Amino acid sequence: MIKIKNISKSFTGKIVLEGISGEFDKGKTNLIIGSSGTGKSVLLKCIVGLITPDEGNVFYDLRNFTEADKEIKAEIRREIGMLFQGGALFDSKNVEKNVMFPLDILTTMPYEQKIERVNFCLQRVGLENVNKKMPSEISGGMKKRVGIARAIVNNPNYLFCDEPNSGLDPQTSILIDDLIGEITHEFNITTVVVTHDMNSVMGIGEKIMFLYKGHKLWEGSSQEIMHSGVKELDDFVFSNKVMQNLKERL
């Protein structure tokens, strides 16, 4: 479980996050949603430690990550897997070496064991016979899947996904969402997904946090989101015709 307490962050005087608190449960797909520019990605970067919050703390299973020294932070980070918006695959390494990278750096596994694990992870995300391809030779959806494979290769306890569907067609988006949901349950990890895609919200959102202008306005499940009674959330959720029709039917 990950707990955030009173997280605030501002950049050159502009407040981006203010007093955000909440919990992300183990074995569930936790979503942080909101319109563009509401501070979702900044919150995610505060949680994983890429940005230091001005105020507040992040706890990984009761371990205070924000105030931990560099060694402890590095230790916690080794339990983290992250899928970045663009995949963030290393351009100079092929798919196999990209996925193997955390094992190369963080473990002393023999090569045979590493390659076995890499192939398992690539198969798990539905990729086969791409081991020797370079990131520039594969599609956006495949890059995301390789990113997921790399994120789970070291058996993380926490998985973070920053806009996993951005730039993908609807069908591939659903595939990626399903994959994230399945992996979360299969490996019983704490998954936090930042998204503004309503398909993801309805598809895999087990616990949802809604951000609006740097504040947490609502928290609940995908079933409750339809009847939140929060105007800003309704505006966000029912902003497209499909969701409006759904609301009328409800």
Next chain:
Amino acid sequence: MKGFGQYMIFLGTLVVRRESFKTYYKLIIEESVQIGVKSVALVALVATFIGAVTTVQTAYNMVSPLIPKYIIAQVVREMVVLELAPTIMAIIFAGKVGSSMAGGLGTMRITEQIDALEVMGINSASYLVLPKIVASLIMYPLLVIVAGFCAILGGYLVGSIAGIISPTDFIYGLRFYFDSYAITFALIKALAFAFLISSISSFKGYYTQGGALEVGISTTAAVTSSIMAVLIADYLLAQLLYVR
């Protein structure tokens, strides 16, 4: 001053929380090939022509019949060993290798590859930059030696072929009053320039923020800052090391 302070902190982060020696060893070999081996052809070509031109220009300006011909070779030797090989090659090194380092790291930054390393608990600065600096410290002095050899060879060939100076005079001039300290001096300069170019270029690239435009700006800044640092260091080293 803020930038200089940030640069010093950056240098400090390179040596804390390092990865295993085996990891660095592989990276240093890869970087050495990238930085050194792939620069040999360019360095050899430029140095050969610089040596040839230096010979022609020196001969052209020595109009007095009282000056023996072998002095041309002595002048070429001194210019090549002390300035052309370490300093002019440093400018070429900054243009070729420094820009590549800054561009590569800048692209890694804007495509979140550096963030990916950090999230894995890896000291990204140390992992990415330290091998580049070490490889530069190994390869740049070797490139300076290659450049010095090629420049003198260029001078020798042009001098002989164009009938400016006989091969015997050229060899005599090369050996005339030769002080081996000049080689030591050139190699000290090479080490200093290699460190400055690799660390400044990496620093500029590592802290790139924004998009493709900013990567270009960082790359340009890396080359200009490196060249300025090299020229200042060249003067300071000349002051420091020539007091004998």
